[in-house]
Amino acid sequence: MTEKYKIYLSEDIKTRLTNDAELFEFYKKDGSVNLNAFLKILIVNYFDQYRNEKEKLLNSIRQDISNIISISDKDSEKLADRIVNTYLKGDFEKAEKSTAITLTVSGESYDIIGIIENNLLKDSSLSGYLKDMFVSYLSIPRSNREIIIFKDIQKAITTAISEKRIITFSTTTSEKNTTFTVEPYFIAPSKEEQCNYLICNDVRAHIPRTFRISRLTSIFVTSADFIFDDTLYKELQDRALRSPQSVSKTVQAIVKMNSFGIRKFKVVTKNRPDLLKKEGDLYYFDWSELQLEEYFKRFGRDAIVLEPKSLRERLKKYYNLAVKAYTY
Incomplete structure (x- = not known):
């Protein structure tokens, strides 16, 4: 199933989301930024985290209100929701003109939109709910936002690191049909670019390598183990502290x-x-x-x-x- 929705965002929010889509290389065949594809992934990968964190915040505020004044659970819930929606949106809600975007969803993103519409809107619109979700996403440091968007890749790498398994993958910047086989050691963030890098050892070339998480494709955790080298690990950590974009000598x-x-x-x-x-x-x-x-x-x-x-x-x-x- 495919469905289209009108979503209203401020120009600032739209620009910042587009910047992330461009940085994380979501492009159409004509080379333009594919904001729709990016937003679909954002909704799928961030929905549970956003919903759980918002619910925790609301519960905390409800509890505090109930402890201070005599108020019914229903009224405290309404007041807590109003506090969140009115006062905790930061500077994104300045008197800036809204712009409409058409969001086309399908598959998993379609299912999540259905969950939101049927269970979570209360007094707000779908556009308002998604706008608040996007604002929440943008309040997170960019390196953590990259992990959200590429959650499946990060999860595969984390599994391989914990189990000391060799992984294979391609990248968006390497030549066609090029596959890398590496021993993954850790993921390191870059302060300047605010991106995350896989720090690893190339099995074939026997040299340290680094790859930006958002550029990995077709990642596969093999059944082959590797021997964890503590000396190499410490050496790579030292190099990554300087610059995770390159761990060469x-x-x-x-x-x-x-x-x-x-x-x-x-x-x-x-x-x-x-x-x-x-x-x-x-x-x-x-x-x-x-x-x-x-x-x-x-x-x-x-x-x-x-x-x-x-x-x-x-x-x-x-x-x-x-x-x-x-x-x-």
């Missing part, structure tokens, strides 16, 4: 910056490597080479890598290719 790097580079280093904070020491215009780092490359690509001539030679050559190649592209 670190390099000793020296970068010479002019005044513009120094200024950029202060303000470009996303994925910025930790500074080991500074001597005049020379900046020293002990960091992942890949992360250093990605970070300093944004600096151009304002930051020149002196060491290591491998990193210097990679950036030279990057800029040479850019020059060739702009020449024609």
Whole structure:
């Protein structure tokens, strides 16, 4: 069964939900953001958590009201519900014009909408109930929101970690028909991107790897066990604390910056490597080479890598290719 519903949201709520859909790579075939597909997953994966947390809050408020004043259970329930719906919605309910979106549901999301309509609306509309659910979702840190949207993947990884099982999967960014076989060690959040990364050991290549949770597909927990390496675990933890986006070995790097580079280093904070020491215009780092490359690509001539030679050559190649592209 498929059904369509009109849902009214403020522009701010719609924009933030669309931003999540884009970050978590929900796209249509034409490359546009697929907000409807994202909202269907949100409803399915967050419904139970939202309903249970709201019920706990309402019960707590009812109990507090009953303890303070003499009031019937029915009246305390109404008052508690009014408190939640009136005062606990944060800044999302500013006098902002609403915009309508068409939500098309089917399968599990259709069933959940039916449950909401038949049991949970009380004095509110379906649009109001879903809007409140979306507001609640957006109040959660983004790294936790990613876990909600990719709950099945996170659950499979957690199971594999606890049982020390090898897993296989593909990714949305790898070449077609590429499958990874890894020993999963833990999941680490990134403060800058607010995403979660699977930190693991590649069984075939025998090297540590990291994968963003939202980019994993076709994940499968095999029956094969692996021997948990405590030394590797501690090493990976140390690297993940620095930057879970890359757990490759670190390099000793020296970068010479002019005044513009120094200024950029202060303000470009996303994925910025930790500074080991500074001597005049020379900046020293002990960091992942890949992360250093990605970070300093944004600096151009304002930051020149002196060491290591491998990193210097990679950036030279990057800029040479850019020059060739702009020449024609």
